[in-house]
Amino acid sequence: MKKEIITIALLLLGLNAEAQQAHMSREAYRERVEAYSQVLKQQRLQTTASTEASKIAFTGYLPQINLEGEGTLNLKELDAWTGPEGQYRNNTYQGMVVIAQPLYTGGALKAQNNIAKANEKLDQLSEELTLDQIHYQSDAVYWNASAARAGLNAAATYQEIVQQQYKIIQDRFQDGMISRTDLLMISTRQKEAELQYIKARQNNTLALQKLNILMGKNPNAQVDSLCLIGVVCEPVTAMTLTEVLQRRADYASTKVNIEKSEAQRKAAMSQYNPQLNMYVSSGWATGVPNMGYDLQFSPILGMNVSIPLVRWGARFKTNRQQKAYVGIQKLQQSYVTDYINEELSAALTKLTETGFQVKTAEENLTLAEENLNLASFSYNEGKASMVDVLSAQLSWTQAQSNLINAHLAAKMAVAEYRKVVSE
Template sequence: MRKSIMIITAMLLGISSYAQQRLTLMHSKSLALENNGKTKNSALEIDAARETKSEVYTKYFPKISASATGMQAIDPLLKMQIQGGNLPVYDGNPANLPTANQFAYMPGTELGLFNQVGLGYLNVLQPVYAGGKIKNGNKLADLNLTVKEKQQKVVQNEILLKTEREYWQIVALEEKQKSLDNYVKFLDTLYRQVSTAYQNGVIIRNDLLKVTIKQSELKVNQTQLTNGKKLALMQLCQTIGIPYDPTIRVENELDNFSDPQTYFVSNENVMSTRAEYQLLENSVEASHLLTKIAKSEYMPTLGVGLSGYYMNQFEKGQNGAFNGMLYATVSIPISDWWGGKHKLNEMEIRENITINTLNDSKGLLNLQMEKAWTDLKETDEKITLIQETLEQANENLRVNQDSYRNGLIQLSDLLEARALKSDTEDKLTEAKTTYKTAVTNYLQVTGR
């Protein structure tokens, strides 16, 4: 029976462990890129840019138009009056025709044309020269697709950094939970010791109350920590696009560190690889293309075409007629140049503005990379200092515990030493999670 119970218990524990969903940092990032609303929208923006590119490319093709018209008039659109009279009778000899002495009378008549008409029309126009408008429009569409792809990279970086911060926030709260649990165990043990001493009359009741008050404070901290963990997990689930499940657990990889120097790169070498910098360059290029397109509005345009039509009056004895023609068209804007010159000057000024923005932003991007590197180094140094402080806090607690047992210090000193250790542990956890996100941030701002 005992063996059966142990087997059943092991199976239940296995099922419970299997039911828990565990997330790693890489898995969380993968889910965020797949499910997050912003990343989905950025992918749709790329699809829309591809469609725009395909639509603009069709401007190279001929423009074909066709139409058909049917008409029934109340009265004929064209009326003709033919007068009657005597017509010479022709005997077959052309010599007798001028001196004919026999005549046939032909009465007058009225003809009506276009009483009902059907007309079909087809026109094909091939643009030959449009001042560079079509060519530059296609370049702009290509550039727009490139911009959307780089914007997607920026959005992905933002989502990945957000995911990592939220992930490490949960890890930090779980580490603080462990520290708090150890603190609670310490106070429980201390409470039993102090309670026994109070019952034996060794200490006064005030010392027992100090421990009780500290236990009550930790209960409040426990409630706040539990609520904080729930909200942090809900936020992570929303970011990575999965349903909230309170049984989800995240893998703790907090102590896996590398030296900051392993991530260092020269700012000048990686500036051009940053998506933000490339977008600024694309902005300058787009401004230049827009100036060219604006200039093409004031250039002559040339096209060649082919037109054909078929017309039928739907009357007895009359057949439909087909005709067609080849033609060329040239359009030269003249009066548009009066205001166009100022429009082009405006476009060139705006082009210079984008160049100035690029130069100014280059300095800001360099400053951003330098700050990210400084933050990474400072956080690493902070971890080292806090670890040293934690060693001192542990030693201080050990000395205070021995001194309290020997009656050399008061209970408040021991409680203060234990609180110092817990506070130092929390600070170390926060520094480690900050370092993790600082690494990711530095990699991103250096285009990696």
């Protein structure tokens, strides 16, 4: 019986290499979730929109060409529609082509273009951050499903162990070798094992449904075999805070936000700088008032200059206001740096501690298996009580649960670290 228990435990925890040949890997599941994610698709469309907005902002440098037309009718002089030259007519009309070109806008155009580019970059970084979140979510769902399946297998194994002991005790009771008390005790444990299996089956079903929904499949679709929860993950490389900061999209966003705030400050200050525009227009138009003369082609070249003189200190107040906004973004960068540092420290600690947890849980399971085998053998030889057997069974199932939880914690620690370093 000892060899059977050990073999089942090895299968459960993924230590049997043959059980790992066919499965949907974590990386494959990541790709399926990424391909389906509606949130990621929305963010990519947002990035597309901001890219177009940046292109639109650039058109501010280019000349604008407009076709303009206008007509009027004096309703009090309806009978003066036509007449000889030099006589008043009640209607006027004109058609003009206007070409306008801003020459100097006080830095507003350049600032607006920089703001648009910053928004585009921020949306690209948000897309990257969304991708990191999706990867972490897919890893979490994947390993929770794997743990739920391991829990179901453990519950089935426990139910089988109790059932084997039940058959032995039932045979002995029928032979009159033991009292009914032992049979009732093992029967109670049998029902507890059955209840544990039902709960584990429910947890497994719910976990698989969530796994399917996240990658856009029917909740009850057949799931490919998953990596066993006890499989050894590839070792991760510890990174310094400086290395992590260069990889994190949220930290890069703080730099872009500072640049954007500087551009917004320049855009706000541009209204206090001189403005210079040029335009060329040409077309045909009646006089105002229209006296019936022949229409003349009238090309016009115009220049417009605006120089703000007195704003009662608004320029300096605006400058101080905008500098305060820039300062806020710089402080936000410092805050994000501290937050990432905290995340990195916690992730590294979890990687270390969960490794110790797995090792201790494996040792505990080995002891629990030995205790169960010894208690069962001693009881069958009449040298131990049923209480000893039940206690050993309970210790064994708790050890199995602890090991599964330890493996899950270790997998989640790796997933969290990969999220922290944006992998």
